Amino acid sequence: MRTTRIRAALIAAIMTAVSAFAVSAPAGAAVPGTNDFGCKPSAAHPRPLLMLEGFGGNSDAWRFFAPKLKADGYCLFTTNYGEHPLLKALIPNPIEGIVPMQQSAKEIAPFVDRILAATGAAKIDILGHSEGTMMPRWYLEKLGGAAKVQKFVAMTPLWRGTAFFGAAQLRDLLTPLGLAGPVIGLVHGLCGTCTQALTGSDYLNELNADGEAIPGIEHTNIVTRYDELVQPYTSGIMRDGGTNVVLQDVCPNDVSEHIAVAFDPNVLQLVERALDPEHAKPVRCAY
Template identity: 40%
Template structure:
């Protein structure tokens, strides 16, 4: 009889051990973090999600009660822009969500998975709907936003005009374009491009209705800088904390200081000011250990850590 009891004890111990290992693995999933945007899976499955994102059963932790919503840039989507940022944030214990906004459904597959092509104000409305879905699923009162390039403009419009000021706490921008880009015309403001099609972007770029809205003289940017719901002039809203992360080698936001806008609730960071080894241009910011180090500190300012200074290759990251 004692031998039988011994067998039962051993079996019970094995069951507890297996159950404990399973629960730990489920509670703290760890994802590989490739500091490289060109991950093969994002090409094979353009309609997928980056590792660590869009787990609709995710419960926000006490340490990180606010889910993070990721907003991609022009020509990207919820997968290929966040192959680094999404698993990095998930490993830190955040609930991470990302959408593809501004797709052009008239394009053939897989090009219909390309985002950021629609009008920026329409994309901002998509972001608003998505944020409410995130809040409903997680029970969170507020979210934080990490926007890249065009995603900064779309996210800011949502905050200023579509109710986001109530539910967004922190707004981290990589390669922001608050003053627009391509200010290289005869007047230095891009007006020469807008004069070709002042009201209808499709006559200039048939598949990208939102592209000219990012030019400095566009009506969209004029509205973004107007008072908005808060009455404050500029791209910010006073109830939100902003962090702008820029690179001197940006080849798409011209000049890179378009994203450098001072305010009491804004911090401006040029990655090369703290690390001359970071040669990231516009795209590599989203796969840079330096830029993402600043991002983590911006999202959790009470638990900051030293930002690494490592070599970051243009276009590739590192």
Template identity: 40%
Template sequence: MAAKLRLAAASAAVGLLTGICAPGAQAGPQPAVPDRSATESTAAASDIADPGPAWGKNPDGSIPPEGSNDWTCLPAAVHPRPVVLVHGTWGNQNDWDVLAPQLKAEDYCVFSLNYGRDTASVLGALPGMYGTGDIHSSAGELAAFVDRVRTATGAAKVDLVGHSQGALLSRQYLRFAGGAAKVDHLISLAGTNHGSAMRGVATRLPSGSASAGFAAGLTGIGGTAAAQQLVGSDFLRAVNAAGDTDPGISYTVIASTLDDASAPPEATFLQAGPGATVDNVWIQDLCPTDTFDHGTLPQSPTVAYLVKKALDPDYTGNPCPGHN
């Protein structure tokens, strides 16, 4: 039974989650995946369980994005808050290689981090794969990083841009790890704020809890954080129990009609509670031709426009380059 659960989880994690929770496209060449007949399914599952050195995330997150993590940067008066970029599941800070230099060019102090490195899972053990560890622990990593940014820059507060799990993790940090006093604005980019059905995987779990049999197998393949983001998980019930928002925080929630991490896509949206403001935005309302998928959204020109506009309402630019 354990072997069957592992194979089922492998199929779900690699066959389904790669296009749903992975926060960035593989930048380097990937190994070809040969066609296999039904009689070779056991061998295919074995390959997943032992993917070999060719797999992983490239770039591997060891070098920050251009313009990011300049620890001598002092915020300009026009942009007094540093911007901290928070990647998603199975990602690393290089998922921001497109956006970070753009923000730097707009005279922001920009910072990015790798978090959630946990090699206990199959995918988590691969090079460059972060965001697989327990989100509670990752929130502590984000808290320490934000404190380092505030100390270096002298800023009282930062703004956060979180993609996928990065948005959910940021909300955990705001609510349970002291972040609400240190953050002014959270920009949620396709955040798994109310969980992911992962193309039906979540419906196969009795409660969505990471302790359920299937989710336990999923955890072994994709990591604890993947299971914690399933619709109905214990983690999601806890983070959303007191409402979607925290007082004193402004939220911009960016969604794509093409996103299948949230099911339906509008499940990413937040509802404002006392003392908070929320702006829920569809990418396709500004650019109908934007077809960036969940994993590559941080590379979208429309997303870049929306992030800049959220950070600075006076920003002017083209929200849909190439669209007439």
């Protein structure tokens, strides 16, 4: 009985916290300039760009990047993914990336096919932020998505997960005591992504078994030294391929952290350089 009460209290606390976040988040309507299935890629930008945001947000996370990329001639697409059924029933605004990432990856697959069919393109590019870098790896590596993607630009990626204020270490300490399984099981039932994002998770171990870089894909990884959620931030530096960019190596006075990179004009310039290196311009650092 006591265990049942504790479980109920924990569920209520998590739902309350997420609900509070959701109320403050904008509505999840498509960002202007995105999801125009009549858009035809130009010779300058021949591949549609799928933008995948991070945990707990929705497609509104691209409201800063989208207008500028659209003005540059990209066909842009976004989609809300990974909504928890309970939250979806209780909260009007989409809160994404809650369910296990394998499930979210299965949602992404048909959306990519729809983009390709509508635009006539052979491949897409992906711009991901936070979970939007981890989740599509399952699609690329396990669901045949790699053959449909040319460039993968990752902002604050966590290829090797995050320690997240000692959560990964606590899990490892509880394992010999036989306590890690029940705790992980409870958290995973409420937030499948939360346990998968931790360093050393089964999800990441399976993906990294054959390396971090995905053959045939052009990787660019943009990290910030001030990332408070990816711990250490070097988890986003790919060890076996790709181009790794530390934001502060380009703009030393830029203090953008994990969330702020999605609203950072310096990061936008780095993204544009990665997507179109042939027409790359020097980054003009703004503060």
